[in-house]
Amino acid sequence: MSREQRTVKVTPIQGEPLRYRVESWSQKKEPHTVDLDSYDKHPECSCDHYKFKIKKNLDNDHPLWVKGLTMCRHMEAAYRYFAAKQIYYISEHINQGQTNEDK
Numbered sequence: 001m002s003r004e005q006r007t008v009k010v011t012p013i014q015g016e017p018l019r020y021r022v023e024s025w026s027q028k029k030e031p032h033t034v035d036l037d038s039y040d041k042h043p044e045c046s047c048d049h050y051k052f053k054i055k056k057n058l059d060n061d062h063p064l065w066v067k068g069l070t071m072c073r074h075m076e077a078a079y080r081y082f083a084a085k086q087i088y089y090i091s092e093h094i095n096q097g098q099t100n101e102d103k
Contacts, residue, residue: 008074010081020081022074034078043075050075 008023011031021031024047038044042058049072057069 008077010077012081018082020078022077025073032074034074036075036078036082043071043078045072045074047072047074 008025009031010023011021013019013021013033018036020034020036022034022045023031033046034043035045036043044050045054054070054072
C-alpha cells in the first residue's frame with residue numbers, strides 16, 4: 001500500500017483539547033504532535049515538512065488551508081478525526097433530543 005493510501009492512527013492527547021498524536025507515514029514509532037489551534041489560529045505540526053516548508057509559507061502570507069502549502073498530511077488526518085468525532089456527537093445529541101420529544 002502506498003504512503004498516500006495508508007491509514008494512520010490519530011490519538012487525542014488527554015487533557016489537551018484540539019491536540020493529537022498522529023502516526024508518521026515513514027516512522028511509525030515516532031508520532032507527530034498536531035495542535036489544531038496554535039499558530040495564529042492555524043494548526044501546527046511537529047513534522048519536518050511543517051517546520052521547513054509550511055511555516056515559511058504561512059509567514060509569507062500564503063492563503064490558509066491549501067493542501068501541501070499550508071497543511072501537512074498529519075494536520076489533515078487530525079482534522080478528519082476531529083470532524084468525524086464532532087459529527088458523531090452532534091448526531092447523538094440530535095437523536096437524543098428526538099427521543100426526548102417523542103416521550
